[in-house]
Amino acid sequence: xxxxxxxxxxxxxxxxxxxxxxxxxxxxxxxxxxxxxxxxxxxxxxxxxxxxxxxxxxxxxxxxxxxxxxxxxxxxxxxxxxxxxxxxxxxxxxxxxxxxxxxxxxxxxxxxxxxxxxxxxxxxxxxxxxxxxxxxxxxxxxxxxxxxxxxxxxxxxxxxxxxxxxxxxxxxxxxxxxxxxxxxxxxxxxxxxxxxxxxxxxxxxx
Numbered sequence: 001x002x003x004x005x006x007x008x009x010x011x012x013x014x015x016x017x018x019x020x021x022x023x024x025x026x027x028x029x030x031x032x033x034x035x036x037x038x039x040x041x042x043x044x045x046x047x048x049x050x051x052x053x054x055x056x057x058x059x060x061x062x063x064x065x066x067x068x069x070x071x072x073x074x075x076x077x078x079x080x081x082x083x084x085x086x087x088x089x090x091x092x093x094x095x096x097x098x099x100x101x102x103x104x105x106x107x108x109x110x111x112x113x114x115x116x117x118x119x120x121x122x123x124x125x126x127x128x129x130x131x132x133x134x135x136x137x138x139x140x141x142x143x144x145x146x147x148x149x150x151x152x153x154x155x156x157x158x159x160x161x162x163x164x165x166x167x168x169x170x171x172x173x174x175x176x177x178x179x180x181x182x183x184x185x186x187x188x189x190x191x192x193x194x195x196x197x198x199x200x201x202x203x204x205x206x
Contacts, residue, residue, distance in 0.1 A: 002113060002116060003116075005110060005113045005116070005117070006113055006116040006117050006119070006120040007120055009105060009110065009113070009117045009120075010117050010118070010120035010121040010123075010124060011120075011124065013026065013098075013101055013117070013121050014121055014124045014125065014128075016097075016101075018128075022097075023125055023128070023129075024125075025098075026098050026121070026125075027121075027122060027125045029098045030098065030118040030121050030122055030125075031118075031122060032065075033065060033098070033102065033114070033118050034115055034118050034119060034122075036064060036065065037114065037115050038115070043064070046060065047061070047111050047112070047114070048111060048112045054106055054107060054109075057106050057111065058103045058106050058107075061099070061102055061103065061106065062099055062103070065099055065102065066099065102114065105117065126164075129161065129162070130159065130160050130161040130162070131160065131161070131162050131163070131164060132154070132158060132160035132162070132163045132164070132181055132182070133163075133164055133166075133181070133182065134154065134163045134164070134165050134166070134179065134180065134181050135165075135166045135167075135168065135179070135180040135181075136150065136165060136166070136167050136168070136177060136178070136179050136180075137167075137168040137169070137170050137173065137177065137178040137179075137180075138167070138168075138169060138170070138173065138176075138177050138178075139169070139170065139171055139172075139173040139174055139175050139176070140169065140171070141167075141169050142167060147165070147167070150177075150179075151163055151165070154179075154181070158181065176188040
C-alpha cells in the first residue's frame with residue numbers, strides 16, 4: 001500500500017515537473033524536503049499527529065520548507081551565477097510549486113508518506129536523467145584528482161550519464177576501494193581479499 005501511494009503521488013509530481021521544465025528544480029527541493037524531515041523526530045511526529053489540524057500542519061510546513069528549500073536552492077544558484085538571490089517571500093510569484101504539492105499531500109491525509117513520495121520522485125528523476133547513486137568507501141580520504149578519475153572511469157563502464165557520490169573512509173579496508181552502485185558492490189580492498197583467502201583456507205582439509 002505504501003509503495004503504491006508513493007508511486008502514485010511521485011509520478012504525478014514528476015509528470016507535472018517534466019511538462020513545466022521543473023524536473024531539476026523539484027529534484028533539488030525534494031532532496032531538501034527529505035533532509036528536513038529526516039533531521040527531526042519531533043517534526044515527523046508533528047506531521048503525522050492526528051491531533052494537529054490540517055491547516056496548522058500546512059502553516060508550519062510552509063514556514064519551514066519555504067526557508068529551507070528556497071535558501072538551499074538560492075545558495076546553489078548564487079554560487080553558480082555569482083549573484084545574490086533574496087529569500088522567497090510568502091507572496092512571491094516564483095514558479096516553484098513544490099510546496100503546493102506538499103500541502104496537497106497533507107490535504108489528502110497522506111503526510112505520513114511524504115518522505116517516501118519525495119524519495120520515489122528522486123528515483124524517477126535519476127532514472128529519467130540516468131543519474132547513478134554511488135557510494136565509495138576507501139581506507140583513506142580520496143583526493144579531488146582521484147575522485148575525478150573514478151567518476152570518469154565509472155561513466156565509461158556504466159550506462160549512467162552522471163553520478164551522485166557519497167564518500168566514506170574505513171581504515172579497516174587497509175587499501176583499495178569498495179564501490180556500491182545501487183545493489184551492486186565492487187570490492188577491491190585488501191580486507192576483502194584477505195577474507196576471501198580465509199574462506200578458501202577453511203575449505204582445505206589437512
